[in-house]
Amino acid sequence: MSRYDVPVPRPKTHDDALRVRLLDRAGELLSTEGPSALSLRRLAADVNTSTTAVYSLFGGKPALLDALYQEAFRRFAERLEAVAHTDDPVEDLVRIGLAYRCGALADPQFYLVMFSKVVPDFKPSEQTDALAACAFRPAVAAARRAVESGAYAEDVAPEQIALAMWGLVHGLVSLELNGNLPAGLEIAPVFERALRAQADGWRA
């Protein structure tokens, strides 16, 4: 260490480029072969490095998962924010719900990382929780517009309505992804009808 603790970082190959390569490959493994295929040894071998890299760059497997988790939420939030507003805020809520399902089905393994415990003893960090809250905002905003437009009673908090919608879509999507749905049932139409029923149920 030079004088006065000036930190002059020595060169490293465990750099940011390797970090993104690890994250990319981890996402690939997760999407193509499922959570059980994502082991540190396999991951390190696939990008021609050692397991130590994961520890120096992330801190361990849970931390790696946390990074993936953040990325997944970021993309998810993007999708939901991209839903165009119409002049009917209640319709917006329904559309956000439909976009939610699209996003989940587009990359099921990521969805499972976000909301299911695919890795034992994995606890999202605070920063990650904040990101998750971001993904929640478009629905809250739509619900607020709906209340302001008079479609819903003024004494209900928009957060409550948004949470109800979120619970519904998350529940149906989870059941769908886990294969818990009764066989021989077309899901898409039921999904939309349930969404509209929920949206209508809150009307003043």
Place this chain on the structure above:
Amino acid sequence: MSRYDVPVPRPKTHDDALRVRLLDRAGELLSTEGPSALSLRRLAADVNTSTTAVYSLFGGKPALLDALYQEAFRRFAERLEAVAHTDDPVEDLVRIGLAYRCGALADPQFYLVMFSKVVPDFKPSEQTDALAACAFRPAVAAARRAVESGAYAEDVAPEQIALAMWGLVHGLVSLELNGNLPAGLEIAPVFERALRAQADGWRA
């Protein structure tokens, strides 16, 4: 072997009593210390047998989980069937939803075994799927009564309504158990209001 290959099985200590002891202990471990504490070695040691017992009695860890899964669904179905009928089928739907949450919160680890992938590469068997369908029936029955009573339009299948209710309660409960809910929010009242909104949204 006596003549004509009559199979006279030799005595075994891997009998049904050991089977239930293993299942009991497995449930205990799951409930008290979580999924990561449920290892075959630990389980076998706790009931004074060997890991082989699990393989001869169940077939492996996934199969053991499948048995637990069945037991969990059995209890869950009991809870839902025990919900008393009132003269208002729509109110019955709401009560079933509330009972669902109670059942899930009573033993969260079991709920996670049922609906979350706590063990990688665990696929419920067909028989188990049938049991899961049983747990679904009380809600379908209530929805059917609601349609017959005229509360809901005749052209909606009771299964659709029941599925929507199931999705809602499952989603909210999952979010609650996974800690994905926005902090500082009283859940119980929101849960019930969302339930009623969903039930009302289907009204003719």
Place this chain on the structure above:
DNA sequence: CGAGTTTTATAACGGTGTCCCGATACGATG
């Protein structure tokens, strides 16, 4: 150019699920 420090890969540790394999103990047979 040598000393020292950072950085990295290798290997070890304790754990897991799974499976083979030899010891065992019982029922049927002579």
Place this chain on the structure above:
DNA sequence: CATCGTATCGGGACACCGTTATAAAACTCG
């Protein structure tokens, strides 16, 4: 009653996991 055959069972081996201690390598600085 003695013997044999066989089904059964527990211990150990195997491959893999996440994690970490260690020792070699590479770079900076005096």
